[in-house]
Amino acid sequence: MWTTAEVAGHPVEIYEPSGTGGSGGPSGQQALIYLHPARPELLRGREAFTGIFDELGLVCACPHGGSSWWADRIYPSFDNRFSAERWVVEHVAPWLQDRLRGDGLNRPVPLGLLGVSVGGQAALRMALKYPRVFPAVAALAPALELHQFYGRGTVLDLLYDSKEQCRQDTAAMHVRPDEYPSHIFFAVDPEDAAWYRGGDRLHEKLTALGIAHVCDLSTSAGGHSWEYFEHMADRAIRFLAEGLTKAKHRLL
Numbered sequence: 001m002w003t004t005a006e007v008a009g010h011p012v013e014i015y016e017p018s019g020t021g022g023s024g025g026p027s028g029q030q031a032l033i034y035l036h037p038a039r040p041e042l043l044r045g046r047e048a049f050t051g052i053f054d055e056l057g058l059v060c061a062c063p064h065g066g067s068s069w070w071a072d073r074i075y076p077s078f079d080n081r082f083s084a085e086r087w088v089v090e091h092v093a094p095w096l097q098d099r100l101r102g103d104g105l106n107r108p109v110p111l112g113l114l115g116v117s118v119g120g121q122a123a124l125r126m127a128l129k130y131p132r133v134f135p136a137v138a139a140l141a142p143a144l145e146l147h148q149f150y151g152r153g154t155v156l157d158l159l160y161d162s163k164e165q166c167r168q169d170t171a172a173m174h175v176r177p178d179e180y181p182s183h184i185f186f187a188v189d190p191e192d193a194a195w196y197r198g199g200d201r202l203h204e205k206l207t208a209l210g211i212a213h214v215c216d217l218s219t220s221a222g223g224h225s226w227e228y229f230e231h232m233a234d235r236a237i238r239f240l241a242e243g244l245t246k247a248k249h250r251l252l
Contacts, residue, residue, distance in 0.1 A: 002044055008091040009079070013042055013062040014099075017054045030244045031059035031100050032112035032136075032237075033092060035119030038155075040064050041226075048230035052237040060114075061096050063088060069146070070115075070122030071169065073159040085126060093133055110247035112136040112240040116229045117195075118143045120186065124171040124202075127181045136183040136243030138236035140229050144171055144198030172202050177209045183243025184213035187232050191223040214239065 004013050034049075036042055042062045043049045053060055068075045068084035078084055082091075097109040113134045115123030120142030127137035143149075147167035150156045160166040167173065184206070188199035199217055206213045221231035 007095045011064045015060040017057050032114050032240055034060055034062045035070055035115035035122050037117035037119055048233045052234055056241045063092050067155050069118050069155055071159050089130055110135050110244050112244050114138050116140045121171050125174055128174040131179055131181040135181050135247040136240050137181050138240050139186040140232050141188055141192055141224050142186055143195050144202055172205055180211050185239045187216035189220050189223050189228050191220050
């Protein structure tokens with residue numbers, strides 16, 4: 001059920017569900033892209049995620065973004081030609097859509113974005129920037145205020161020239177009141193001291209702008225950890241599946 005492909009010079013692991021439940025499947029219309037944390041921790045062997053993919057018939061592509069933090073900045077350790085964000089948007093997404101069509105028809109295929117931690121903030125940022133490509137997004141423990149880690153010796157110091165430049169590229173700064181994903185979900189454990197306030201602030205901003213979203217800032221299940229990610233996986237993936245179904249119907 002797991003295979004690996006090369007897309008524009010970088011590996012992408014893809015999970016195809018074993019059953020035919022739901023409206024997706026290997027050549028169906030429901031699929032998502034998973035963005036990993038700062039370290040390339042993917043979903044192979046994580047039954048909390050793949051079990052729901054099987055039940056719902058969801059295809060999941062897991063690109064390897066290395067330590068790029070999925071930023072839209074050239075990071076030579078990842079690639080000299082394009083940023084990790086551009087790779088996902090301009091290469092991985094079209095590749096996955098072509099794989100899913102399967103019938104030769106050039107019809108739109110809505111994709112979902114799922115991310116955890118650093119991948120969670122990137123999923124929200126990309127969906128907010130490209131809502132027509134990614135109408136549904138779910139982020140678990142998203143590292144939203146990543147600029148707070150600028151100057152601490154992380155990859156961010158190489159990607160951005162200043163803390164303010166980094167802040168300007170956070171998900172919250174890409175919110176547009178006139179165009180946004182139709183289905184937005186994010187959740188942060190209240191014990192997640194580093195990232196909780198960022199989730200709360202994004203919730204406040206979206207609410208003030210009247211942008212529909214669902215967030216969970218009260219469920220506690222292990223802080224910033226895989227215990228929490230796996231505890232919330234079922235809710236996040238079902239949210240994506242529902243959003244993709246509605247997006248598909250709008251396109252028909």
